[in-house]
Amino acid sequence: MEVIDQWTGQYASALQTALRLTQSEFAGQLGVARRTVAAWHERPDVVISTELQRVLDTAYERANEATKLRFVRQLQASDAAEANADSGVALTVAIAVVTKGSDVLIVCRREVDPSGITWQFPAGIVKPGAPSNAVAVRETLAETGIHCSVHTRLGRRVHPRSGVNCEYFLCEYLTGTVENRDVSENLDAIWVSRADVTRFISRDMIYPPVLRALEEVQ
Structure with missing residues (x-):
């Protein structure tokens, strides 16, 4: 279990995200103004007052285990982003496009991505x-229970909406039965026909080399 020695704007914002609350809902739960919560997002390094430290302690202690797990993961993601920023390297995400015959593997996030x-x-x-x-292969297994191997590096881009560096890998299915192993982050993990993938992910949001790879004849 994560032990919070001192609540900062970063930790409070992570707790809000883990609880799946809007800023207004989180403010209402804590008994503070919405602008206070907004300020925590704007100033992640700010140390929160002693009175609110206790309130946040209580909110965290009352959270269920799934929420606490999301809280830890949110902090890990923030730390990784900060480490990349400190080193002058932009945040990068490895994306696995795993195919099995005419199907491709996708997951449904619980929360809308940026x-x-x-x-x-x-x-x-x-x-x-x-x-x-290696990250693409490891995360595929962790999220879906599917073992795969990288076939081709499809390329890299800055995502047009999130602004994150994305590196794409076309991967081959090896073994395993698809399942949603990351229930705190995902609602589902499924195989869909390559031809139907744009019914789930808008065509204009799919990296063109990924589309071309999925549209190739077997």
Whole structure:
């Protein structure tokens, strides 16, 4: 269990996200003004007052285990982004486009991504020094129970909506039965026909080399 020695704007914002509350709802739960919560997002390094430290302690202690797990993951993602920023390297996400015959693997996020997409290909944050292809394979297994291997690096871009560096890998299915292993982050994990993938993910949001790879004849 995460032990919070001192609540900062970053920690409070992470708790709000983990609880799946809007800023207004979170403010109402804590008994503070919405602008206070907004300020925490704007100033992640600010140390919160002693009185509100206790209120946040209570909110955290009352949270269920799934919420606490989301809280930890939110902090890990923030730390990875900060580490990349400190090193002068932009945040990178490795994306696995896993195919099995005429099907492709996708997951449904519980929360809407900054890109506005709900259905996505399995992906994971690449920490400094980590090989992107290994992250793509590892995160696919962690999220879906599917073992795969990288076939081709499809390319890299800055996502048009989220602004995150995305590195794409075409992967081959090896073994495993698809299942939603990351229930705190995802609602579902499924195989869909390559021909139907644009019913789940808008065509204009799919990296063109990914589209071309999925549209190729077997």
